[in-house]
Structures are given as C-alpha cells and as structure tokens.
Amino acid sequence: MESRARHNAALNVLGEGIWGFQVGLVATATVLVLLLRHFRAGERTVGCVGAIEGGLVLVFQMLGPRLFHRRTGLKRALVRWHLCVILPPYALIAACAFWGWRLPPDLVIGLILAAFAVFMAGIGVILAVWLDWLARLFPVAMRGRAFGYGWAASALAGSAGSLISGWAIGRFQAPQIYGWLYGAAWVVGTASILTFLFMADPQDAVSENSELAGKEPPSLLELRRLALATLSDRTTRSILFSRLLVVAGFSFAPFTALYFLSPAGGSLGASTVVAAGAAATAGAALGHLVFGTLGDRHGHRRGAILGAMAQVACLAALLTWPGLAGCVITCFCSGLAGAALFLSYTNLFLESCPHKDTSAHLAAVNIVSGVAGLICPVAAGMFAARYGLPMLFKAALTLSLLAAAVVLFVLRDPRHPPRSLEPSVFPN
Numbered sequence: 001m002e003s004r005a006r007h008n009a010a011l012n013v014l015g016e017g018i019w020g021f022q023v024g025l026v027a028t029a030t031v032l033v034l035l036l037r038h039f040r041a042g043e044r045t046v047g048c049v050g051a052i053e054g055g056l057v058l059v060f061q062m063l064g065p066r067l068f069h070r071r072t073g074l075k076r077a078l079v080r081w082h083l084c085v086i087l088p089p090y091a092l093i094a095a096c097a098f099w100g101w102r103l104p105p106d107l108v109i110g111l112i113l114a115a116f117a118v119f120m121a122g123i124g125v126i127l128a129v130w131l132d133w134l135a136r137l138f139p140v141a142m143r144g145r146a147f148g149y150g151w152a153a154s155a156l157a158g159s160a161g162s163l164i165s166g167w168a169i170g171r172f173q174a175p176q177i178y179g180w181l182y183g184a185a186w187v188v189g190t191a192s193i194l195t196f197l198f199m200a201d202p203q204d205a206v207s208e209n210s211e212l213a214g215k216e217p218p219s220l221l222e223l224r225r226l227a228l229a230t231l232s233d234r235t236t237r238s239i240l241f242s243r244l245l246v247v248a249g250f251s252f253a254p255f256t257a258l259y260f261l262s263p264a265g266g267s268l269g270a271s272t273v274v275a276a277g278a279a280a281t282a283g284a285a286l287g288h289l290v291f292g293t294l295g296d297r298h299g300h301r302r303g304a305i306l307g308a309m310a311q312v313a314c315l316a317a318l319l320t321w322p323g324l325a326g327c328v329i330t331c332f333c334s335g336l337a338g339a340a341l342f343l344s345y346t347n348l349f350l351e352s353c354p355h356k357d358t359s360a361h362l363a364a365v366n367i368v369s370g371v372a373g374l375i376c377p378v379a380a381g382m383f384a385a386r387y388g389l390p391m392l393f394k395a396a397l398t399l400s401l402l403a404a405a406v407v408l409f410v411l412r413d414p415r416h417p418p419r420s421l422e423p424s425v426f427p428n
Helices: 003-025 028-038 043-059 063-067 074-086 088-102 105-136 140-171 176-198 220-232 234-261 270-276 278-298 301-320 324-352 358-387 389-409
Strands: none
Touching: 003 140, 003 176, 028 043, 028 088, 028 105, 028 140, 028 176, 043 105, 043 358, 063 105, 063 358, 074 088, 074 105, 074 176, 088 105, 088 176, 105 140, 105 324, 105 358, 140 176, 140 278, 140 324, 220 234, 220 358, 234 270, 234 301, 234 324, 234 358, 234 389, 270 324, 278 301, 278 324, 301 324, 301 389, 324 358, 358 389
8 A cells, every 4th residue: 555545645634524523503494493493493494405416416516527627626626616715614603603683584694594505515616536536646555545444534523523512502501502603614624624635646747738637627518528428338327227226115214213203113202313323323434434445356346235234234224123123233233324324325426437527427317317316306305204114114115125236247347348348438
C-alpha cells in the first residue's frame, strides 16, 4: 500500500468523521423538524423537508460534470464550493433560530426551508464529482476500505453528534439552542472540509496547459450522450436494476419506529425505540468496514449480496419478533443493508463506467436511483394507509427476496464480466 494512499485514507477517515459529527448535531429528521415545529410549521410543511432532501440532490447532479470539468485545481474548487455554497445556509438557519421571534413565523419557516434547499442542492451538484475525485485518489485494491473506513467513522461520529444535540435540546431554551447547534455545525463542517485540502492529489502537480488538465466542459448534448451510454451498458444496467429493487424493498424503513410503538410491535416507549435505533448506526459502521474490506479482496458484488440478505433478515425479524430484541435486530440489520446500498453499489458503479467521464456516469445512475428513492417511500405510505403496516412489511419482504435473487443471479461483477458481454459503448 503506497504511503500516499495511506495518507489520503487517514485524512478521509478524519474528514468524514468530522463531517458525520456535524450532520448528527443538526440531524434533519429531528433537529430541523423540531426547529420548524417551534415556529408552528404544520405537517405539510414538515413533509416538504423530505422532498427537499431527496429531490434537490437529484435535480442538479448533471451540473457537476460541467462546473467541475477540469482536473487541475479540482481539490481546491471542491473545497471552495463547500465553503461558499453548501455550508453558509447553516449560518442563515442559525440566525433564524436566534432572531426569528422578531419576524412573522411564516417568513422564518420560508427562510429556513430556503436555506435547507440551498444546502441540499449544493450537495447534489457536487456529489458525483466528489465521489469521482475521491475514487481517483485510491487504487482499486484499497478503495473499498478507504471509503468504508471513512463512512464508518462518519456513522459513529454522527451518533455522538446526535446524542449531544439531544442532550442540549433537553437542557437549554428553544429556539436559541437550535441556533447554537447550527452555528456549531457550520464551524465543524468547515473544519471537516478544510481537512481535505491536505489530501495528496497527483493532479495538483499537473500544469494548467497540459492535456491532462482537462478539456472544455461537456455540453448538454454530450452529457445526454454519456448518460445514454451509461444506461446502455449491460453491466451497469444489471447493477442499477438490482439497486432499484433493493431500494423498493427498503421503503419500509421509515415505518419501523411506528410499528414498534404500536401494540403489534410490542408497545415500546419512544425513548426505547430511539435508543434501539443506535443499533442501526452500529450495523452501518460494521457494514462499511466489512463490505469495504471484502470488496477490495473479492469484488463488491459480495457486499451487495450480503446487504440484500441483511435486508431480508431485517424484515423477517420485523414480522416475527416484536419487542425490544426484535427492534434491536431490525435496526442492526437495517444498518448493514444501508451500508451495502451505499458503499458496495457506489464501488460497483465506479468500476462499471463504460466511458471516461466517471462523474457523468455516477450522476446518471444516481438520478435514476434517486427517483426510485423518492417514489417508493411515497407509494409505501399510501400502501400502509390502505392495507396497514403488516401488509406493507410483507410486500417489502417479497420485494427484498426478489432483490436478493436478482443480486445473486443477474447482477454482473464489473471485475469479472462474462465472455459474452458486449464491448462498452465508449472504451476507456
């Protein structure tokens, strides 16, 4: 393992860990919702949070390959984007928490949602390019571990951040405490992203006039051509189809807490369910560590298989084991499945790119996956409202079993393609 790769891996763990801590400090599902509720936001307004979080990450993903097309100076450009676009909305939300009482509540709610929208859109623009840049810093033989260790650190640090924010909200006066939390998240997020300036990027030494520095930004027509090339590749399609089925089966996740609070799930207390939810973080951390190491050695298809099996086990426990033990097992297996859904599939897509623009490739598959991620939870909610949670979980189990079968028998390993596989549309 090269010293430069070890250096970058250590910094990635540190940077991702710090970033995860700030995410935990201002967790969307708790801190942001509670802040909106303080200003008397209704259910429909709170429901907009999920749409913003899922939708705006999708809409602008294809802008990234255009805005960040050059490889020279890319590290600094990515850091500047975080500092100037993604993180400043935290300051606006903090200001709303501190001084929002002087303004009409509807205006404050609008400002908070607008700031959150800018935050999520900024992440959406940069997501594919960021993953592509990080992937280039590590050899394929260790990329899974580098990503996995970083995301495991992020998950564990995020738990610590959530515990601290929960303690602070219970101890200090609202809404000022939300201002302090968002102010702290701004500072911590800045520290996190500055860490990545110390990553050793070989492109930093390339001259701006070199052919390696990059070409002109791709046109919209070129991006469309690249996206079609991605979606025309058989290996990529098999991975994407598998992921879509897993996402469809995973749509039960938001309803797990409601089930265990109900008599059918054991009538657990809210605090007990929240505490048991820490098992999901433990599962995610373990999954990132194990699936990353396993993927580097044997290919990331194995992580996808284990993740699909964990999702089936999660639903089996959910349907057959009410009470605290079932809740803990369900959350733990859910964390394992989520780790595979993110880590294993990200690496599979990185390895399956049929052309030279990996960021456009990732943007295309993320948009398709994200649309499914938006539609499936909404459909699951409508299904649960009509047929009840037990029927929803049975339907999710059926989809998850189908997904596991597809992962086993249909998903193609980019490292070991079948001989009959047709050549890529754009060879590397």
